[in-house]
Amino acid sequence: MTARRYAALATGLVLLAGCASAPSGVVVSGTVDDTLTTVTVPNLAVPAVNLDAGFTDVTGAYNPVTGRTSNQYSGVGTTYSIGTTARLAAVKVSQGDTVKAGDVVATIDPAPLQAQLAAAKADAAVASAQPDLLGDAIDTTYDNQATIADNRAKVVDAISTLTKAKAKLVKARRTIDKNLPKAKAGLAQVEAAIAQIPAGVPVPDELLAQKQALTAAIKKMTAGLKQIKAALPKLDKGLRQARAGLKKLDDAKAKIVDARGTLEGLQDVATIQAGAMQVPIELARVQLGLTNLVAPVNGVVVQAASTGDALAPGATVVSIRESAPSTLTAWLSGTQLAQICDGDSASIAGDWTTTTVPATVTRIGTSWQYPPTSVATDEVHLTRAVEVQFTATGQLPAGVPVEITIAGCRPAAGTDTTNG
Known part of the structure; x- marks a missing residue:
């Protein structure tokens, strides 16, 4: 019986020695992060429309063929901010609504962009007709060299068309x-958001969809820019050839063969132009695709604009609090920081509940800073500290102060870690 008591006593001493080296818990004050995901108005390229059309005080020369004036701008647009804001055609959510990633939360009035697309298609149709028209002119020179005057008029029209096409391509560029750059910046923001997702947490489909959409838009715009840059020098060359040909037509009817060569050169240029004029169409389609504003995350709507609101690019349309485990922030002193490791378990306590919520240390800052005065800490604010982030197993009330107990991976400085 005595031997058993000694054995039990020895076992107890061993356990006590092991406890002496175990890390002690760290208790700090922290705050539940209040992070909102916002859906904003994208930057849309709204076409410049001549709003003076149809009025008697129209400025600029009138072109009876196109029905347009040379002045493509008016003071009316500036007065009423047309083209500088986007009107919300519909806001489909209200405060308190639950949304899923990918849900359409609002739509922007597509009418100006639809007009832009229609204008781009009309210009492309005109451009695509030019090669055939120039081909007819070439055939005419073979049939009757006496039609130099007609060919001259067609060359003038071609020069006018190419000049307008060049202006449109410059505008598209x-x-x-x-x-x-804005699309690249948006892609960088999405990639940064993906990078912020803790390891092991799946990347939300909506972020991947945004990344894919922005990447596709960047690819299209880059390809379009390349086409425009390649087409503009050829358009300039064609214009120089056309003007030279026009002079030759004026100089003598005998040089009709040279004029025919010029028309053939113009036909090649017009073919290039017809292909390049697809760029504004694709750009308009990309812009139209941005009029449906979707929720990037699952969550609850905490703020929403109203249908009919006219908002500037970048303005917030809907704010969403994500339905995901809450993150918390605490600032730890050097002594406290020395006792914890990334991945340590923790428990959260607060006035709103009688139980604790499990959490994990998910990020430890790398720089010493003064904690913001708005953040609850158990240290003097003039003391530099390191920001530490925790992820809870569930959702907590946003913005509330909490007490965080960290299990710790190392004992506090000065703790006896010997076994004797």
Whole structure:
């Protein structure tokens, strides 16, 4: 009986020695992060429309063929901010609604962009007809060299068409130059958001869809820009050839063969132009695809704009609080930081509940900073600390202060870690 008591006593001493080296818990104050995902108005390239058309005080020369004036802008658009804001045709959610990633939460009035697409298609149709028209002109030079005067008029029309086409391509290039960096920035933001997702957590489908859509848009705009850059020098060359040919037609009817060669060159250029004019069409389609605003995450709507609102690019349309485990932030001193490791378990306690919520240390900062005064800490704010982020197993009330107990992976400094 005495031997058994000694054995039990020895076992107890061993256990006590092991406990002496176990890490002690770290208790800190923290705050539940209140992170909102916003759906914003995209940057849309709205076409410049001559809003003075049909009025008696129209400025600029009138073209009876196109029905347009040389002045493509008016003060009306500036007065009423047309083209600088996007009107919400429908807002399909309200505060408190639950949404899923991919749900359409609002739509932007597509009418201006539909008009842009229609105009781009009409211009492309005109451009695609030019090669055949120039081919007819070439045939005419073989049939009757006396039609030099008619051919001259067609060359003039071709020069006018090419000049307008060049202006449209230059405008399309400016639009792409403006939107390509924004698309790349948006892709960088999506990639940054994906990078912020903790290891082991699946990347949401909506982020992958956004990345794919932005990548496709960047690819289209880059290809379009390449086509435009390749087409513009050829258009300039064609214009120079056309003007030279026009002079030859004026100089003598005997040089009709040279004029025919010029028309053949113009036909080649017009073929290139017809292909390049597909770029504005694709750009308009990309823009139309941005009029449906979708929820990037699952969650609850905490704020939404109203149908009919006119908002500037970048303005918030809908704010969503994501339905995901809450993250928490705490600032730890050097002494506290020395006792914890990434992946340590923790428990969350707060005034709103009588039980604790399990959590895990998911990120430990790498720099020492002064904690924001708005953040609850158990240290003096003038003391530098390191930001530590936790992920809870469930959702917690956003923005509330909490007490976090971290299991810790190392004992506190000065703790006796010997077994003797």
